[in-house]
Amino acid sequence: MKDQPSPLRETDDEARKLARVLLRSARHAAIAVLDPETGFPFASRVLVAIDIDGTPVILVSRLSAHTRALGSDPRASLLTGEPGRGDPLAHGRLTTQCLAEAVERGHPFYERIRTRFLDRHTKAKLYIDFPDFLFFRLKPEQASLNGGFGRAYQLDGNDLIIQSAANEEIAAAATAAVRDLVERHPDVAERLADRLKAPESGSWRICGIDSSGFDMISGDFLLRHEFETLAVDADHICSNISKIAYSIP
Template identity: 50%
Template sequence: MAETDPIRPTDDEARALARALLDGATSGALGVLADGAPMVTRIAVARDEAGGPLTLVSALSQHTTALRAQPACSLMVGEPGDKGDPLTHPRLTLQCRADFVPRPGADHDRLRALYLRQQPKAKLYIDFGDFALVRLRMTAGFLNGGFGRASRLAPEDLGLA
């Protein structure tokens, strides 16, 4: 008996839903490898000029140490609604590479301003010495748009190539 691939071909509807999930995200679940073991934490999320995920992390956190040691990570965005089964609500998982933004520098200053426009409360701590901006560069993605609506995504599908 032949297996049926449950993943649908990536179409414009899937691309639009994935883009909307990423654009609407203010937080997400970051998955890292900490001392060889999986770890997930919630992070604040903004978007860079291309619409790619951008976050701010503290050197005091375990996930920052893990990202510096192993920059491969994942980010899941998309919150369940107030009603119904949480598994029927759409979510987007991105496989990424964490790129720490050096400071000082023009790139840092530009991304700092972008981040603060989207996460204004971060003004309280963004300039503390232990905080760093991190671009999460998408390498692959997976959209679960609800029951029977799953698609694989490439960076090109979200305009992130």
């Protein structure tokens, strides 16, 4: 009997980029954890932000079932990717298998993650500082990408992480850099939305930068743009953004 051909394609740079965009452009995701009492998978929905190194971050209540499960077993899977019109299975989605690390007040990453989360989810300001809420960083271990029918790939966790020595420096300068960029170019978000063919919506704003790209948000829409090469500092990121917004097509 002949061996069956593998359903997986060879993972290339195009697949890696699609996977990163599916993960980094997600405002929410389905999370699957292991119920500590029964061992059964338990699925829920969580809001998602992205840390400076590309690691997905969630904010959860200690009272929720998935938080208790992660406290018992840090293994989790995150499903990202929005279905569009027609058959939902024709649209790209990414399952990322992760190890969860709690980030509570006093953690070295806490303030950075809090700021980046609120940049995406402004309404979370109503409850983000409640004592029963905490963050988890979900470190990618491996991932399964389905880019649509016949486009399946297996990825390593490192394919989703931003490998840059400038991450910490960029994180410290990010808020000021974006503020200065908008002060110099008040219409920059509008120009970017036009150039990147963003969905028609209300006003857009830049809601996050990192050495790999930037995020924009408007209402329920989130747009992720990845640079061709890693930026070396916050000024480099803003220079890249300006070129995209104001260069001649």
